Amino acid sequence: MTTILQVAGLSRSTYYYEINKTxxxxxxxxxxxxxxxxxxxHKQNYGVRRVYHELVNRGVKVNHKMVQRIMKKLGLNAKxxxxxxxxxxxxxxxxxDNHLKRDFKVIAPNKKWTTDVSQFSFSWGKCYFSPxxxxxxxxxxSYDLALVANYNQIERMLERAKxxxxxxxxxxxxxxxxxxxxxxRYVETLKQHGxxxxxxxxxxxxxxxxxxxxxxxxxxxxxxxxxxxxxSFGEFQNVVNQYIDYYNNHRIKQKTAWLAPVKYRMMNYxxxx
Numbered sequence: 001m002t003t004i005l006q007v008a009g010l011s012r013s014t015y016y017y018e019i020n021k022t023x024x025x026x027x028x029x030x031x032x033x034x035x036x037x038x039x040x041x042h043k044q045n046y047g048v049r050r051v052y053h054e055l056v057n058r059g060v061k062v063n064h065k066m067v068q069r070i071m072k073k074l075g076l077n078a079k080x081x082x083x084x085x086x087x088x089x090x091x092x093x094x095x096x097d098n099h100l101k102r103d104f105k106v107i108a109p110n111k112k113w114t115t116d117v118s119q120f121s122f123s124w125g126k127c128y129f130s131p132x133x134x135x136x137x138x139x140x141x142s143y144d145l146a147l148v149a150n151y152n153q154i155e156r157m158l159e160r161a162k163x164x165x166x167x168x169x170x171x172x173x174x175x176x177x178x179x180x181x182x183x184x185r186y187v188e189t190l191k192q193h194g195x196x197x198x199x200x201x202x203x204x205x206x207x208x209x210x211x212x213x214x215x216x217x218x219x220x221x222x223x224x225x226x227x228x229x230x231x232s233f234g235e236f237q238n239v240v241n242q243y244i245d246y247y248n249n250h251r252i253k254q255k256t257a258w259l260a261p262v263k264y265r266m267m268n269y270x271x272x273x
Contacts, residue, residue: 031055031062032070039076042251045221047078053258079220106136109265110166113141113173115157116211117149117180120223120236127233129218129240130157130180132173133211136269138253139261140214140244145237154180155189163193174198176208218243 025032038054039046046054052067071077106112112135120127130153131143142161146153173190175181177199190197200208222243230236248262256264 028066028070031060031066032074034058034060035067035070035076036074039071043221044076045078049254050252050258051076053252057252057258079225106134109134109136109139109269110168110171111136113171114208114211115173115175115181116208116215117153117178118215118219119149120219122227122230122236124232127236128153129215130154131211131214131244132157132161133214134261135210137256137261137264138210138214139248139265143240143244145240147233149180151180151183151185154183154186158186158189163195168193168195170196172196172198174200174208176200218247 034055035051038051048068048071052064055062113132114135115132117128117130127145127147128149129145132141134141142157144153144157173195180186181199187197222239250260252258252260
């Protein structure tokens with residue numbers, strides 16, 4: 001052994017360190033496989049924290065630093081990027097006061113919703129995504145994807161929110177001052193359902209930060225770097241439908257105690273009612 005080490009130019013301590021390190025990785029084969037599966041299943045969008053908490057949700061006992069070490073070794077790094085579409089078109093409306101005032105605390109579903117429109121650009125044209133998000137658990141309550149950003153899109157979104165079927169006492173729905181939300185038909189629809197309309201002031205985007213954050217996550221996970229993959233509006237629409245189902249029912253986050261939004265609502269809202 002000594003002669004072999006001398007020929008290889010290795011000290012005895014280095015040799016045994018390398019053997020023990022390899023053995024450690026052998027023992028972690030199942031963990032490495034789980035980490036890799038989670039990373040691939042979530043399309044390379046989960047970083048160390050989410051992978052770690054997904055393992056915990058699966059009942060795996062593991063140290064956070066171990067997950068970090070393995071992911072670094074395997075080169076499993078999550079992606080990041082930013083883009084915005086502004087529906088504000090120069091008119092400062094006096095349609096509604098700001099009832100949110102940066103108070104994002106919500107104790108139950110259907111108390112504070114937020115909405116906005118975001119633009120996606122492709123070689124075949126642009127399309128516009130209009131969702132409603134519940135600030136309680138960041139669940140997407142309703143949405144519409146369209147080739148044209150007009151008020152018909154907003155009407156479809158509101159219809160799909162099934163306002164008549166929900167318990168919406170004391171509901172606030174917040175937006176920026178986009179032309180869609182200054183439309184008299186929008187204002188009247190909210191009034192008919194007893195919903196309090198809220199608007200950010202011009203130049204103050206902080207109250208819509210939750211929706212902006214959602215757009216950033218969505219674009220990072222299905223749009224940036226994939227723009228050329230979607231050959232038609234219909235193809236992208238299918239991807240969006242699948243993504244919203246994934247986001248609501250499978251994607252975990254810290255705000256919802258590392259549970260998916262729907263699961264968090266189902267587990268916790270029953271306790272508060």
